[in-house]
Amino acid sequence: MKITKKVFKEEMIQRLKEKYAMDISDATPQELFHVLGSVVKTYYADDWVQTWKDYLTEETKQVYYFSIEFLPGKMLKSNLLNLGILDTVRDGLTELGFSLDDIVDQEKDMALGNGGLGRLASCFMDSIASCGLPGNGNGIRYDYGLFKQRFVDGYQVELPDEWLNNGNVWEVRKESKAIDVRFGGDVYMMPLADGRLKPVYENSRLIKAVPYDTAMVGYQNDVVNTLRLWSVEIPASEESKYRSLEDRRELEDLTAVLYPDDSNERGRRIRLLQEYFFVSAGVQSIVRYFKKLNKPLTTMSQSIAIHINDTHPALCVPEMMRILLDECDLSWEQAWEITVKVMSYTNHTIMSEALEKWPIELMQDLLPRMYQIIEEIDRRFVNQYRKYYEADLIERTRIIRNGQVHMANLAIIGSHSTNGVAKLHTDLLKNVVLHDFYVIFPGRFNNKTNGIAERRWLQLSNEPLAKLLDKTIKTSWRQKPNDLHLLQNFVEDDAVLSAIEEAKYKNKVALAQYIKETTDIVVSPNAIFDVQIKRLHAYKRQLLNLLHILKLYFDIKAKPDLQMEPRVFIFGAKAAPSYSYAKAIIKTINETAQLINNDPDVKDRLKIVFLENYNVTLAERIIPAADVSEQISLASKEASGTSNMKLMLNGAVTLATLDGANIEIRDAVGKENIVIFGLTEEEVYAYYHAQNYNALGIYEDSPTIQKVLNAFIDGTIPNIQFEGQEIFDSLIKYNDEFFVLRDFDSYCLAQKRIEELYQDKRRWQQISLINIANAGKFSADHTVERYAEDIWQIEPVFAHKELTR
Structure with a gap:
């Protein structure tokens, strides 16, 4: 009608x-x-x-x-x-x-x-x-x-x-x-x-x-x-x-x-x-x-x-x-x-x-x-x-x-x-x-x-980008998600690349405003918005993300005039009520945020924002504003993931292990337009077969890992005496079930690569465009068909x- x-x-x-x-x-x-x-x-x-x-x-x-x-x-x-x-x-x-x-x-x-x-x-x-x-x-x-x-x-x-x-x-x-x-x-x-x-x-x-x-x-x-x-x-x-x-x-x-x-x-x-x-x-x-229907029961499957x-x-x-x-x-x-x-x-x-x-x-x-x-x-x-x-x-x-x-x-x-x-x-x-x-x-x-419903995750949640796509490639993509691929034709078009950046910036300003209103934390939309949004579970390795943030913090403390691209690390996650280890990680992230966000030496180079009560509406605020999509589960543990697809659709650059659908995202965008790190599934299973993984050895051989892990138990991070010990023990005493320490160095190098790419604005915009252009492959419409x-x-x-x- x-x-x-x-x-x-x-x-x-x-x-x-x-x-x-x-x-x-x-x-x-x-x-x-x-x-x-x-x-x-x-x-x-x-x-x-x-x-x-x-x-x-x-x-x-x-x-x-x-x-x-x-x-x-x-x-x-x-x-x-x-x-x-x-x-x-x-x-x-x-x-x-x-x-x-x-x-x-x-x-x-x-x-x-x-x-x-x-x-x-x-x-x-x-x-x-x-x-x-x-x-x-x-x-x-x-x-x-x-x-x-x-x-x-x-x-x-x-x-x-x-x-x-x-x-x-x-x-x-x-x-x-x-x-x-x-x-x-x-x-x-x-x-x-x-x-x-x-x-x-x-x-x-x-x-x-x-x-x-x-x-x-x-x-x-x-x-x-x-x-x-x-x-x-x-x-x-x-x-x-x-x-x-x-x-x-x-x-x-x-x-x-x-x-x-x-x-x-x-x-x-x-x-x-x-x-x-x-x-x-x-x-x-x-x-x-x-x-x-008055049909024989034997025909029910028809x-x-x-x-x-x-x-x-x-x-x-x-x-x-x-x-x-x-x-x-x-x-x-x-x-x-x-x-x-x-x-x-x-x-x-x-x-x-x-x-x-x-x-x-x-x-x-x-x-x-x-x-x-x-x-x-x-x-x-x-x-x-x-x-x-x-x-x-x-x-x-x-x-x-x-x-x-x-x-x-x-x-x-x-x-x-x-x-x-x-x-x-x-x-x-x-x-x-x-x-x-x-x-x-x-x-x-x-x-x-x-797959994901691009109607909600782009048409509804990211109207600035949706309107830009209508202007650039017309509107057929709204009915046929694969038509997003038409955007690939504009990968060398500076006007379109700039417009994509402007749409992203508008979304970052809106999220920064929401963060200020709900947490009283001031973040700059000019910083890299690095996002990990999913259930809090050990295998999803929010802990690996936190260890890297602590490394960056210690780098700044060791060299107060260190030049680095400003970062805002954004978390959204609930832990199951009886999952004490996941709740310990939440407490530790929040206390680390208190430490870093209020340290005058940091000078806004690092911020941590853990937004409460992650749900669909909050995701619709975060995803359009994300620069980096954290998909860092231990290879072989994440069945697929769908936040990876939503963030990709909105032009975020994926930082990922070769796990779940990350592999298919890499195949869709090309390995030069995604940042991959860490053990492969074959390497993980080789450790399982040989039973020779030694987290304590990695800890003892790495002064950086020692400094980061010791922060959990030496009072550097305040108010986590119990939680810090539990996390430290999970990695050292109980041999790091999800190989966080084994992937740490590779992850830090991948994060350095992210920073280098971001500093080349045109290259970053091109990667963002290529991700959007290839996201139609992950439409739930295709999956249900x-x-x-x-x-x-x-x-x-x-x-x-x-x-x-």
């Missing part, structure tokens, strides 16, 4: 009267936000209804993307952009006397995710709709999400993220679509007259899963898909079973926070129940929809694809089996064939702690029917494949072993596709981490390198529309 400024302004004025009984001149920004949100919803409502009708009437095959995390960020500007009315609304609000940006500031980030996993899922939701693909998200409607991070005396403090306090204007509660989820109690199998077995539940409990649907608006294509998030309630029939406060609290905690602390028994119980809760609700609702995003939703496999066996009365063989054809799985990590395992006793206690089915899947797997493979291989790939249920094994065995998320990651899965499974199921393994074709076998809906005209 065509929305004009006149129509928009009239609707805003009228809706405000209806909702708040006031004139627009009296409205607060918060009231304006809620009114604007409700107006925008009316603009896509017809398309949302029509998209669903089309899927139903045309019996379109759909994918259901199950993820424990989604991290959408703010939705208002994204919806306006995708509806094609961003400028119309902005101008209309200006004429009414308001600023769109002021209204956008009222929106809370949806607290539904943590880091790259959740953001990837949200980029995929945007891209699936924008590519016209029939797809749905399935997750949890968290009350508080992860947490709101604050720094108190340099320590991370976790506060509830009360993002739902003023409601969520984008969601629609669908109580009529609620699902009952059963857990606990005992289950035994009762023989029936025809020889079949039927489960009988005793002392089990029911909880009610209520869906809240959010529209996923495609980019100017009339397609509106659905993200369905489940919230927990007590069914009326079960009220008597939840009499105590403790019972109710455990139930409410199911959808309270993302990743409950699993270092204690209560946290583990909640976490496992949480995973089953959204899986069971989602799979039941999908089967309910499929039955409306209409339904279910995608397991990392191991958290792996219970999709036994839950689908439960429904097909217990409720649809299929044979095991029929149910298993359907399940494997429907399910697909993405592995996002090689870190063993992220490959979930649950104690048998816990699974039996909370999910007895799930455990029975998993036990039978495991038994049949062993019986089927021990005829062809050695006993040790079968034992290593079993789902149930060593007293635990291995969820990654369940996801691989119970699906038809397992993919990694970057070429190196997939190769490591096939050759190392999941090699045993690759031997058994070679045809199931494939690579799908991650490959998933759609290779794994899900779904087709764009507008292709069907064209055929039926």
Whole structure:
């Protein structure tokens, strides 16, 4: 529909009267936000209804993307952009006397995710709709999400993220679509007259899963898909079973926070129940929809694809089996064939702690029917494949072993596709981490390198650069990200190079202003903005970054008149609440910042800024202003990374190890337009094989490393007596698990190379341009199209529309 400024302004004025009984001149920004949100919803409502009708009437095959995390960020500007009315609304609000940006500031980030996993899922939701693909998200409607991070005396403090306090204007509660989820109690199998077995539940409990649907608006294509998030309630029939406060609290905690602390028994119980809760609700609702089609259950894979995003939703496999066996009365063989054809799985990590395992006793206690089915899947797997493979291989790939249920094994065995998320990651899965499974199921393994939604990460977050691109290469790149490559033609054009620098400078000024307002730290936009933004984890090596900063500080202290390019090191990261080592690194970075930022000898040559509560909105401020993209994980540890792609798209120069998608970024831009350092994956595994890594030897042989590390324990960095010792011991006493000291010298040389490149302004601008020009390769649109074709076998809906005209 065509929305004009006149129509928009009239609707805003009228809706405000209806909702708040006031004139627009009296409205607060918060009231304006809620009114604007409700107006925008009316603009896509017809398309949302029509998209669903089309899927139903045309019996379109759909994918259901199950993820424990989604991290959408703010939705208002994204919806306006995708509806094609961003400028119309902005101008209309200006004429009414308001600023769109002021209204956008009222929106809370949806607290539904943590880091790259959740953001990837949200980029995929945007891209699936924008590519016209029939797809749905399935997750949890968290009350508080992860947490709101604050720094108190340099320590991370976790506060509830009360993002739902003023409601969520984008969601629609669908109580009529609620699902009952059963857990606990005992289950035994009762023989029936025809020889079949039927489960009988005793002392089990029911909880009610209520869906809240959010529209996923495609980019100017009339397609509106659905993200369905489940919230927990007590069914009326079960009220008597939840009499105590403790019972109710455990139930409410199911959808309270993302990743409950699993270092204690209560946290583990909640976490496992949480995973089953959204899986069971989602799979039941999908089967309910499929039955409306009146097709044989054996044809389900022709209409339904279910995608397991990392191991958290792996219970999709036994839950689908439960429904097909217990409720649809299929044979095991029929149910298993359907399940494997429907399910697909993405592995996002090689870190063993992220490959979930649950104690048998816990699974039996909370999910007895799930455990029975998993036990039978495991038994049949062993019986089927021990005829062809050695006993040790079968034992290593079993789902149930060593007293635990291995969820990654369940996801691989119970699906038809397992993919990694970057070429190196997939190769490591096939050759190392999941090699045993690759031997058994070679045809199931494939690579799908991650991607990002350039609509959010360039069109929305970096309007100065987006406008420059429109002027330079026209606007086709907004629909076809690969057309960014047209910018390559201007690599020798001084006017374009200068304009790119001016756009970057404008973003740096804006970020510097934000830093001053939020931290009271003054930074110069003329300095190099060196950025590391990601979860705080030892393998991501924020510590390596810190060691180099300390080296620079000691260089200045030794030579007060040292000439160096001014640097602002910007961090954004949350540590998991129970991850004490990561929290120690946060404390140490913050105390080092206090030391350096307030030392008059430094004279603004170095600044450290650790911004609180890193989330999508903060990323949208930082990324357009970044000069340097820190991608410094130990080679072989980062599955892909997506901040590397976002920063590249915005013209930052990548400083990286050959890990994850950094390798593919290097191949895209050329090795002269990226700064690479450190051990390769082969060298890391050579150390593992030889078991001859010696961190103490590196420390003893390097006066520089000694000086830097001793600062953690000799009082140089104040207020870190405990944290400094913990970090020092991790490197020396416990032999530096992630080879920080081995890569230190190489990293320092790479940072020196960054400084040299930055001093050659024209060369730096050219590298920046080349990065932008080659970023289209990493569009999530391309990634989901490959998933759609290779794994899900779904087709764009507008292709069907064209055929039926």
